[in-house]
Amino acid sequence: MGTDKETQSRSNDIMEKSTYTIRPCCLEDLEGVINVNEKELPEDYPYFFYKSILDSFPESFLVAINEDGHIIGYIMWRVERLPALNSLNLIRKGHLVSIAVSKDYRRKGIAWELLVKSMPEIRRRKISEYVLEVRVSNYGAINLYKRLGYKIDSIKKKYYRDGENAYFMIKTVNNPL
Numbered sequence: 001m002g003t004d005k006e007t008q009s010r011s012n013d014i015m016e017k018s019t020y021t022i023r024p025c026c027l028e029d030l031e032g033v034i035n036v037n038e039k040e041l042p043e044d045y046p047y048f049f050y051k052s053i054l055d056s057f058p059e060s061f062l063v064a065i066n067e068d069g070h071i072i073g074y075i076m077w078r079v080e081r082l083p084a085l086n087s088l089n090l091i092r093k094g095h096l097v098s099i100a101v102s103k104d105y106r107r108k109g110i111a112w113e114l115l116v117k118s119m120p121e122i123r124r125r126k127i128s129e130y131v132l133e134v135r136v137s138n139y140g141a142i143n144l145y146k147r148l149g150y151k152i153d154s155i156k157k158k159y160y161r162d163g164e165n166a167y168f169m170i171k172t173v174n175n176p177l
């Protein structure tokens with residue numbers, strides 16, 4: 001689990017080694033975002049879906065850019081009203097819609113930084129939990145989320161189009177990053 005100290009020290013390491021920039025996504029970036037998504041993930045979305053996330057939740061839609069100005073990673077979130085555990089009450093949750101980093105730029109801390117920078121942004125929308133789905137076979141992503149304090153809550157059977165199960169992972173917002 002990521003402590004404040006660990007997160008800060010990791011961020012400092014990233015700043016020192018950094019050859020990339022993280023900044024909010026803009027409309028002109030969407031083509032590059034879609035390009036990374038199509039190369040790195042089997043789940044793809046139509047253009048209007050990205051555009052609607054950008055229109056509605058721009059502050060937590062971030063991109064990573066390399067020295068040549070090319071998009072090499074992105075993260076996008078949205079807020080959903082979902083039932084609370086054991087209750088019919090709807091609560092606001094920050095749902096990680098998608099995150100990906102280009103293969104050549106992995107294990108440099110880019111996804112970590114995308115998450116650490118975007119989570120406080122979506123949190124401002126008065127959510128009580130961060131939630132996400134991840135393929136049960138996606139060891140790297142599961143490890144990343146666990147290190148940031150996410151816990152496996154349940155399994156969503158056949159969640160993906162190819163029939164693979166997903167772990168549903170949660171982090172409550174009052175846990176420190």
Ligand SMILES: CC(C)(COP(=O)(O)OP(=O)(O)OC[C@H]1O[C@@H](n2cnc3c(N)ncnc32)[C@H](O)[C@@H]1OP(=O)(O)O)[C@@H](O)C(=O)NCCC(=O)NCCS
Binds near residue numbers: 139
């Ligand atoms: C998952 C993904 C986003 C990680 O991106 P990344 O920039 O390489 O991740 P980071 O460098 O920030 O990793 C931070 C930490 O997460 C963990 N981690 C990340 N990738 C890992 C891997 N392949 N195996 C084990 N641990 C991993 C490690 O603890 C890592 O710290 P370390 O490098 O000091 O050991 C990237 O592999 C990816 O784009 N995969 C394809 C798309 C995808 O699976 N998205 C998630 C869908 S839910």
